[in-house]
Amino acid sequence: xxxxxxxxxxxxxxxxxxxxxxxxxxxxxxxxFIRSPLVGxxxxxxxxxxxxxxxxxxxxxxxxxxxxxxxxxxxxxAGIGKRESITDTTRVLDRQVSAIVWRTHAQSRLEEMAxxxxxxxxxxxxxxxxxxxxxADLATIAQHRGGVGRLAGKTLAYVGDxxxxxxxxxxxxxxxxxxxxxxxxxxxxxxxxxxxxxxAALAERTGGSVQVVHTIEEAVAGVDAVATDTWVSMGQEDExxxxxxxxxxxRLDSAALAxxxxxxxxLHCLPAYRGKEITAEVLDGPQSVAWDEAEFRxxxxxxxxxxxxxxx
Numbered sequence: 020x021x022x023x024x025x026x027x028x029x030x031x032x033x034x035x036x037x038x039x040x041x042x043x044x045x046x047x048x049x050x051x052f053i054r055s056p057l058v059g060x061x062x063x064x065x066x067x068x069x070x071x072x073x074x075x076x077x078x079x080x081x082x083x084x085x086x087x088x089x090x091x092x093x094x095x096x097a098g099i100g101k102r103e104s105i106t107d108t109t110r111v112l113d114r115q116v117s118a119i120v121w122r123t124h125a126q127s128r129l130e131e132m133a134x135x136x137x138x139x140x141x142x143x144x145x146x147x148x149x150x151x152x153x154x155a156d157l158a159t160i161a162q163h164r165g166g167v168g169r170l171a172g173k174t175l176a177y178v179g180d181x182x183x184x185x186x187x188x189x190x191x192x193x194x195x196x197x198x199x200x201x202x203x204x205x206x207x208x209x210x211x212x213x214x215x216x217x218x219a220a221l222a223e224r225t226g227g228s229v230q231v232v233h234t235i236e237e238a239v240a241g242v243d244a245v246a247t248d249t250w251v252s253m254g255q256e257d258e259x260x261x262x263x264x265x266x267x268x269x270r271l272d273s274a275a276l277a278x279x280x281x282x283x284x285x286l287h288c289l290p291a292y293r294g295k296e297i298t299a300e301v302l303d304g305p306q307s308v309a310w311d312e313a314e315f316r317x318x319x320x321x322x323x324x325x326x327x328x329x330x331x
Contacts, residue, residue, distance in 0.1 A: 029191035043322035057087025068094035153192035171197030203238025
């Protein structure tokens with residue numbers, strides 16, 4: 020019997036499998052109905068414990084376009100892990116759906132679900148990782164730079180909170196794709212050392228590299244793409260005032276962008292706060308691909324679901 024495949028963090032795909040998923044994402048962009056692994060329709064549970072827009076829209080539309088039925092579950096109403104254990108919830112779901120997509124808090128919650136599930140479990144965001152977003156980002160870069168085969172060797176900088184889920188996923192996903200990844204962050208907001216070590220080990224296999232630096236100038240100098248994210252992640256709203264000051268030097272403005280390659284792409288996973296982590300002239304400027312990036316959530320997640328379903 021084929022083992023069930025899950026996607027809980029960026030390195031759950033091998034470098035070769037990542038290329039396969041990204042190639043399929045580009046193919047879905049050109050023709051949104053090239054595959055229909057959920058025809059029936061087969062249901063996919065999509066559970067939200069955290070606020071959402073792009074994730075809900077892209078998974079709901081994507082599952083429908085794959086021929087399936089998106090069963091959207093309000094995680095607060097379901098009370099997963101409180102009203103009913105994660106394992107018991109999973110045992111109910113995996114008898115009725117073909118995959119489970121979960122946007123939740125601790126990574127351990129997702130891991131517990133995957134351990135109990137007979138169907139693929141997909142990380143739609145946790146406090147530690149946001150791997151579906153990085154699939155979309157890599158596909159966006161590939162689309163603008165001549166294809167997936169042109170990703171390896173490119174340099175990507177992420178500037179802002181180095182301890183958040185986007186920084187962790189850029190490290191792992193970027194290294195998996197053979198990118199040279201630079202994280203520009205204040206010393207008090209470093210990424211998880213184990214994630215850095217895992218990414219460095221991946222980079223040794225793929226020809227990429229990982230680096231953590233503490234000025235925006237070091238981070239963005241000559242890079243092919245530069246990404247940022249909100250300084251205040253979900254659940255940190257009470258810390259907004261104290262968190263802003265250390266990140267101001269890492270704001271992505273036109274002066275910082277001028278240090279990158281002349282044709283560098285600007286990425287932002289959204290929602291964006293103009294005037295804080297990024298200026299309006301950069302986000303809305305000619306080098307920004309943020310809206311392509313948001314669209315690629317659809318194509319990349321359809322590719323991922325197709326890949327997991329066909330191999331589980």
